[in-house]
Amino acid sequence: MSGSAASKLPPARESVFPTRQMLGQMKSKLKGAQTGHDLLKRKSEALTKRFREITRRIDEAKRKMGRVMQIAAFSLAEVTYAVGGDIGFQIQESAKSARFRVRTRQENVSGVLLPRFEAFQTDGNNDFQLTGLGKGGQQVQRCRETYARAVETLVELASLQTAFVILDEVIKVVNRRVNAIEYVIIPRTENTIKYIMSELDELDREEFYRLKKVSAKKERDAQVAEKERLDKADDARAAAEADRAVETKDVLGEGENEDVIF
């Protein structure tokens, strides 16, 4: 089976650039493929139904043909007996133009054109006017009618058979398409979508990380700047304090006063 062979292969994907636009395209493609798959599946089912009906009718028609041909052969034997000799040669020589012809019509079954043979008799030309003139004319006439009916059956059978051959071919093609969509196109498109998604996610993560990095660096810079500013401020304050300490001596406090001796 093609399905099992396809499933053994590593799931392929289409070679596309992972962009958001492509993702949209792939999604619509997947949707289209699924719709197509549904439609084709339905078509295949309709055709198969028709196909089974035709096979059944072929079976019946073949059986009927057996009977009809037997009757026809019997009536020909009657002719041979009545005419009293073989008329085959005479008939073969006098056959000139077909009185019994078929025309083809078309029938549409879910978009498939099936031919349909239709027997018709052209008026006016009769190649066998003299056959059985001496004797057995009645039998010849009856035999012709019997064979005409037999040929009609055969024509019907032929149109069934042609429909069978064509339907067989069309069903094969449709099924192949259904399988191709189901086992190749849909998985591949899904894979492509997955690939694009993962790539896009990757890009997103990268972008996020980059932003994080940038903001972290900015923060660090800000902190450094702040620290510098604070340090500077501290220094300034310390210097100021030192100055003030020099200028303003505690009159009362720490200065060691000389002892006053009386």
Place this chain on the structure above:
Amino acid sequence: MATTAAFKDRQFIAVIGDEDSVTGLLLAGVGHVTSPPDSQKNFLVVDQKTETSAIEHAFDRFTTERKDIAIVLINQHIADRIRHRVDTYTAAFPSVLEIPSKDHPYDPEKDSVLKRVRRLFGE
């Protein structure tokens, strides 16, 4: 796939058969002989003496060369003689139909189409 043009002008029924079958079908009026320069009959009488190659030739002529034949009727016992040709013939036009003859009753087991039917339904 058969195209529309492929069967528009197909209107004759060709016969390959034993004398009785051909005579009967000709009586029904299927016989046609094309106009004189290269007059071709659309029927072939086969008996014990007919070469298999002649049958094959007629079969090929009716199925591939001539474009005005819609149906080829062939007696089953004659189809048996060129069985491989009949079985490998898969085109839709003209359609080949195996018919029974007076001396040989119809055997559905040998019919090329019924064989395909059975194969499709897995019997």
